[in-house]
Amino acid sequence: MDATTVLAEINGNIATVGYGLAAIGPAIGVGIVVGKTIEGVARQPELAGRLQVLMYIGIAFTEALAFIGIATYFIFV
């Protein structure tokens, strides 16, 4: 009798799991950046312009992480 029994088989590409993991960080990051910007604009509406620029920098850095995470699919598979 066979010593090992296959209970479940997983098919597909492991890169999909990688993308899921890569999405967690930027999602939390952008959530915090945008949430804090809304908070700031609500407290001081006259600073909206400045806060938009700072928010943009925050989004740019977090989305860079996501882009690189997704683009790794090109070489690591």
Added chain:
Amino acid sequence: MSTPTPRATSAATGSSARPVFVRILKWGGLLALAIAVIGGVTGFLVDSERGLVSALVGTAMAILFTGLTATSILVANRFSGTDFFTAIFFAVVMGAWIVKFAIFLVLVFLLRDQPWINPVVMFLCIIAGVLGSLIVDVVVVATSRMSYASDVTLPGE
């Protein structure tokens, strides 16, 4: 009796942040040109026409997708002064962000197995474009002049 000429307030121009985002887009375009030239030549030397095309597609993807955030903020700012500006602003910016990533994912899956794409050249050009646009963003924001409390409308204006 003379009628007062309307001043160019933040409500009329969108936002005081507008010049910063316009500069970011301009410098981002120049960066894309530089990466396309350098990446294209390098790609051509590495893998002839396949490398050249991969470098150009990678650069275009990186710059298009990173520049879309600034563009969405500029578009959203057109609604400043309206009642639901905050809601519209974040809906446009975050909506553009999520759509952008969905399109980027689809493009990556479609282009990955194309015979006319060199994945390594394309990957390196995307990384160069993303990191370069980050540098451009930081330099432009650090060197731009913005006054505190600029989006103010005084009573009577």
